[in-house]
Amino acid sequence: MENKLFIYNTLNRKKELFEPINASHVGLYVCGPTVYGDAHLGHARPAITFDLLFRYLTHLGYKVRYVRNITDVGHLVNDADEGEDKIAKKARLEELEPMEVVQFYTDRYHKDMDDLNVRKPSIEPRASGHIMEQMAMIDQLLANGFAYESNGSVYFDVEAYSKKYDYGKLSGRKIEDLISNTRELDGQGEKKNSFDFALWKKAAPEHIMRWPSKWSDGFPGWHMECSAMSQKYLGEEFDIHGGGLDLQFPHHECEIAQSTGAHGHEAVHYWMHNNMITINGQKMGKSLGNFITLSQMFSGENDVLEQAYSPMTVRFFMLQAHYRSPLDFSNDALKAAEKGFKRLMTALATLNKINVSETSTIDAEELTGKCYDALNDDLNTPILIAHLFDGVKTINALAAGNAKIDANNLEKLKTLYQKLIFDVLGLKAEEEANTSNEMLDKVISLLLTTRNEAKKNKDWATADRIRDELTNLGIVVKDTKDGFEWEINK
RNA sequence: GGUCUCUUGGCCGAGUGGCUAGGCAGUGGUCUGCAAAACCAUCCACGGCGGUUCGAAUCCGCCAGAGACCUCCA
Numbered sequence: 001m002e003n004k005l006f007i008y009n010t011l012n013r014k015k016e017l018f019e020p021i022n023a024s025h026v027g028l029y030v031c032g033p034t035v036y037g038d039a040h041l042g043h044a045r046p047a048i049t050f051d052l053l054f055r056y057l058t059h060l061g062y063k064v065r066y067v068r069n070i071t072d073v074g075h076l077v078n079d080a081d082e083g084e085d086k087i088a089k090k091a092r093l094e095e096l097e098p099m100e101v102v103q104f105y106t107d108r109y110h111k112d113m114d115d116l117n118v119r120k121p122s123i124e125p126r127a128s129g130h131i132m133e134q135m136a137m138i139d140q141l142l143a144n145g146f147a148y149e150s151n152g153s154v155y156f157d158v159e160a161y162s163k164k165y166d167y168g169k170l171s172g173r174k175i176e177d178l179i180s181n182t183r184e185l186d187g188q189g190e191k192k193n194s195f196d197f198a199l200w201k202k203a204a205p206e207h208i209m210r211w212p213s214k215w216s217d218g219f220p221g222w223h224m225e226c227s228a229m230s231q232k233y234l235g236e237e238f239d240i241h242g243g244g245l246d247l248q249f250p251h252h253e254c255e256i257a258q259s260t261g262a263h264g265h266e267a268v269h270y271w272m273h274n275n276m277i278t279i280n281g282q283k284m285g286k287s288l289g290n291f292i293t294l295s296q297m298f299s300g301e302n303d304v305l306e307q308a309y310s311p312m313t314v315r316f317f318m319l320q321a322h323y324r325s326p327l328d329f330s331n332d333a334l335k336a337a338e339k340g341f342k343r344l345m346t347a348l349a350t351l352n353k354i355n356v357s358e359t360s361t362i363d364a365e366e367l368t369g370k371c372y373d374a375l376n377d378d379l380n381t382p383i384l385i386a387h388l389f390d391g392v393k394t395i396n397a398l399a400a401g402n403a404k405i406d407a408n409n410l411e412k413l414k415t416l417y418q419k420l421i422f423d424v425l426g427l428k429a430e431e432e433a434n435t436s437n438e439m440l441d442k443v444i445s446l447l448l449t450t451r452n453e454a455k456k457n458k459d460w461a462t463a464d465r466i467r468d469e470l471t472n473l474g475i476v477v478k479d480t481k482d483g484f485e486w487e488i489n490k
Numbered sequence: 491g492g493u494c495u496c497u498u499g500g501c502c503g504a505g506u507g508g509c510u511a512g513g514c515a516g517u518g519g520u521c522u523g524c525a526a527a528a529c530c531a532u533c534c535a536c537g538g539c540g541g542u543u544c545g546a547a548u549c550c551g552c553c554a555g556a557g558a559c560c561u562c563c564a
Contacts, residue, residue, distance in 0.1 A: 031564075042564045049564095086562075171559075177492060178560080222562080244564030249493095251563090274564070281556065285563060320513070321503060326496080326557075333502045336514035343513080346528075382504050386512035396529060460523060467525080478527045485527080 004376045005060065007240070008324060010248065010271040011170060015378050018270065020239050026057050026064045027238035029230040029268075031247055032124070034071040035105035036086045039112045040291035041314070041329060042244070042277045042284045048315055048426075049274040049323040049379075050242045051118040055424050056375060067233045068121040069226060070109075072102040073128045073209050073219055085219065088208040098209050102128075112294040115311040117426045123233050127225035131211045133232050134224040137262050138199045146261035150190040152202035152216030156257060158195050165260050170271060171249035197254050199224055223254035230267065231259065241268040245275050246283075279304070279329045292329070306331040309338065312430050316341040319381040319425055340389075345429055347392040348417055350399045357404035364405075364412035367391055371420060381425065388420065444475065448484045451477075 005018040020026045030050045033043055054066045072087060091098040113120075127134075138154055141147040146161050147154055158167055162175050178195040198221035203210040210217045230238065236259070243252065252271065259267035277284045284291045292302050300308030309317075317337035321327040367387060374383035391413070397403040405413070421427050447466055454462040467477045470486070478485045 033564075034562085040564085044564085046564050172493065173560080174493090246559070246563055249559060250561085276558075276564075278557080283558070283563090287561095287563065317502090325503080328502075330502075332500095332514075336502060338514090340513045343528095350528095380504080382512075386504070389512055393530090400529070402530095455523080458523070464524080471526090476526070479522070479525085480527085481521090 004372075005056075006376060006378055007270050007272060008378045009269075010273050011268075016270070018239075020062065021237060021269065024061075024063060026062045026240065027234035028054065028057070028064055028066045028240045028242070029226070029234055029238065030066070030068045030121075030241070031226060031243035031251070032068040032070050033109055034086060035102050035109060036090045037105060037286065038293040038295060039109050040284065040286070040293045041297060042291060043109075044112075044116060044294060044314060045277055045318060045323070045327070046242065046244050046274045047113055047118045048116060048318050050272075051426055052319070052323075052379060052381065052424070053240070053242070053272070054119060054121075055426055056379065059419065059424050065123070065234065066121040067123045067125065067230060069229055070102075070106055070124060070126045071225065072099075072106075072126050073225075085207060085209050091208060099128075102126075108295075115294070115298060116315050117311065117428050119426070125229045125233065127220070127229070128209075130225060130229050130232065131220060133228040134220040135200070135213055137224065137228045137231070137258065138220075140262040141199065141258065144261055144264075146257075147199055148192065149215055150192075152218065153190055153198060154200040154215055154221075155191050155196040156199055156221075156254070156261070157192060158197070158257070159193055161257055161261055165257070167257055168253060170253050170256055173249060173253070197221060197223065197250065199258075223251055223258060226251070227255050227258040227262070227267070230255075231263075236263045237265065237267055238269070240270045240272060242272040242274070245273040248273055274323045275326045277327050277329060281328060284329065304331075307335075309334045310430050312427055313338040313341055315425075315427060316344075319427075320385055322378075322380060322382055324378070341427070344385075344388060344392060344421070345427075347395045348421065348429075351395050351414055351417060354395070354398045354405065354410060356407045356410055358406065359404050360406040360409045361403045362394055362398070362405045362409050362413070364409040364416065367394075368412065368416050371416065375424070384420070384425075388417070391417070444470070444486055448477065448486065452484065 006015040007018045008014070009016045028050070030046060033039060050066075050068070054064055057064045073085065085098075087098045087101055090096075091101050096104075138147060141156065142149070142154065146157050148157055158175070158178075161167055168174055168178070175195070200213060200215050200218055201221055202216035202218045207219070210219055230241065241252070241255075256266060256268070279290050279292070282288065282290065292304060294311075294314070296302040296305065297309050297314055298311060313334060314337075317334055318327065320337060320340070367390070370387045371384055374380045374387060377383070394403065395413075398405055447470065451463050451466040454460075454466070470477055474488060476487050478487075
């Protein structure tokens with residue numbers, strides 16, 4: 001395959017030609033959700049970004065193993081909760097088994113991802129199912145002298161690591177800066193240095209989720225799971241690791257330190273980070289309480305929302321911005337995306353009705369080249385979509401008879417749109433509500449047929465009355481040349 | 491406080507040292523019995539002040555404003 005894909009590598013802060021370790025295979029790891037609540041708009045960003053990457057690499061002919069984890073253990077809550085596990089906290093509040101909570105929100109997450117047409121990863125490992133692997137890696141770090149045990153917990157020794165390797169290379173941080181900038185946290189007294197991080201944490205008595213180990217009854221530290229699971233499924237060295245920009249430090253920095261400390265070399269060749277979703281210019285986040293869940297987006301049930309937005313509207317909205325740019329939520333922006341998406345899909349339908357000519361005023365090859373150039377430039381979907389909209393103008397001109405296209409070019413154009421819109425961008429036609437109710441469809445068709453007969457008889461009063469009454473009921477009537485169309489207005 | 495990023499037209503959002511981004515909205519038009527929808531055309535721009543340059547919105551500096559990370563976070 002021709003390899004022209006450039007990826008922005010956070011490690012070097014520049015776009016680099018993507019060259020996989022194995023010419024035909026790609027290993028991709030992405031940090032997945034912590035399943036203690038519904039997924040919000042922010043979760044959709046990495047899911048869609050790396051779904052796009054997964055789809056594009058597959059489209060290019062690579063065999064991709066895409067691993068996206070489920071975090072169901074280990075993350076500490078804020079200090080008010082004294083280190084209680086997030087999952088355990090939720091479980092206590094709702095009097096459910098921790099794993100019941102995990103299952104509930106994992107299922108909800110999967111439903112949201114399906115709605116967004118996000119393809120399932122090849123492997124979706126859970127942290128709780130990989131305690132052994134994490135303990136083994138901790139052993140390795142202890143043996144290599146980059147970790148120490150303290151009061152039943154095990155910590156990563158950042159100072160020792162820094163003597164040999166560069167801690168902070170990913171996020172551009174220096175040890176000296178870290179020394180003065182760490183606040184007091186639970187268990188600080190057990191650590192040699194404030195910036196050391198937990199590999200294994202001894203569980204407090206009230207802590208429900210715990211596993212026995214040689215150090216203590218406890219649970220793995222915040223960052224172990226990704227290092228251990230990526231290694232297990234993708235090897236000690238693999239191609240791409242992705243995640244949200246907010247995970248760059250400390251999470252990904254710690255992952256690098258853990259993997260390097262355990263194996264003597266780095267694991268990841270390309271680090272990719274998607275930017276944040278903001279609302280009124282501020283990050284959308286759980287702790288800020290300003291998030292909109294995906295199911296709320298789809299149903300419209302949130303005070304911030306002026307209406308419901310379909311999953312494809314949300315997906316298209318995100319693809320219209322570059323994944324490394326912050327993206328601000330607003331009703332106006334979503335409405336614009338909704339209309340734009342509709343225009344694109346309408347043109348796609350038009351494309352199938354175009355007549356072939358002997359000659360062609362259209363060069364499909366040129367448009368194809370532009371589209372792939374955009375994708376190859378660090379997945380520049382806004383540019384790609386701009387080119388697709390230029391193509392929409394062309395398609396409409398063809399349909400109106402203002403341009404000509406031969407069979408060869410038409411076939412190329414159709415293939416291009418099919419592949420890019422469905423396979424790569426992962427968009428899909430959304431079923432109109434009217435097809436879901438056959439009875440309603442028949443009744444309205446009857447009414448509109450009657451209306452058309454009235455129109456033929458120039459009985460405008462009757463025709464308008466039917467249209468107006470339907471409009472009052474929330475049904476929009478659209479006359480066409482050979483009949484009518486209708487849809488339910490939201 | 492430390493590190494870093496950003497500032498584009500009514501809104502969203504690309505890009506670039508000189509050549510139309512694109513979408514939505516607005517305006518005008520085609521179509522229609524009228525409308526809606528669709529389609530066509532079109533207005534509006536690069537935070538402020540300096541500098542480099544033949545030429546900068548694009549490079550550099552300063553100022554102003556916004557944000558991210560430094561703590562679980564997508």
